[in-house]
Amino acid sequence: MTPRRPISPEGLRKLQEEMDRLIRTERPAVIKEIEIALGHGDLSENAEYTYAKEKQALIETRIRDLQERLAACEVIDLNNRPKSDRIVFGCSVKIEDVDNGDQKIFTLLGQDEADISKGIISIDSPIGKALIGKEVNDVVEVKTPGGLKEYEVLEVS
Incomplete structure (x- = not known):
């Protein structure tokens, strides 16, 4: 079973729009490119045909990837979550690097x-x-490529 993937409604909309664009626009366009390239004759030396087939494979792979991602999505409505002081999905967090004082949001x-x-x-x-x-x-302690880093949570919203 595929693990659920939390996503915001906006994130889901963007994935669906990309899938729709690939299916409705990109896929038909590359099929047309293949048809045109086929009309040029000998496929063994037809770079346009080879390029179009590779492009088609990339599009089809991305469509399958998006289908799998969308099937695993668990939409979390950020407007209806309970008020909490704890950091949860959708929160904005301001943190400070304990070593150098750099702050990030x-x-x-x-x-x-x-x-x-x-x-x-x-x-x-x-x-x-x-x-x-x-x-x-x-x-919090975070293992980074540069070693262990410590951050203090300054704000949660």
Whole structure:
């Protein structure tokens, strides 16, 4: 059985939009490219045909991946969750590096929504796992490639 993957309604919508685009736009376009390339004759030396078939394989692989991800999604409505002082899925968290005082703000969401450039981390990431269930003033230890890091939770919202 595939483990459930928590996701926000917005994250689910984005996955569904990508799947829809691949099925309705990308797949028919690559089929058309293959048809055109087939019209050019000898397939053994037909780079357009080879490229289009490779592109088709990538599209079909991504569609299957999205189907599996969508089937495993567990949508968590961020607007209807109970008020809590503990860090849970969907929370924004302000943390401080205990060693150097650097502060960071993260929002904890699912794997499919993680984007560090936007301050969104997965609850399955090392820091996400360490933060889940913690409260303000708690200190968490996170194993990083650079060694063990300690962070203090400053705010939870």
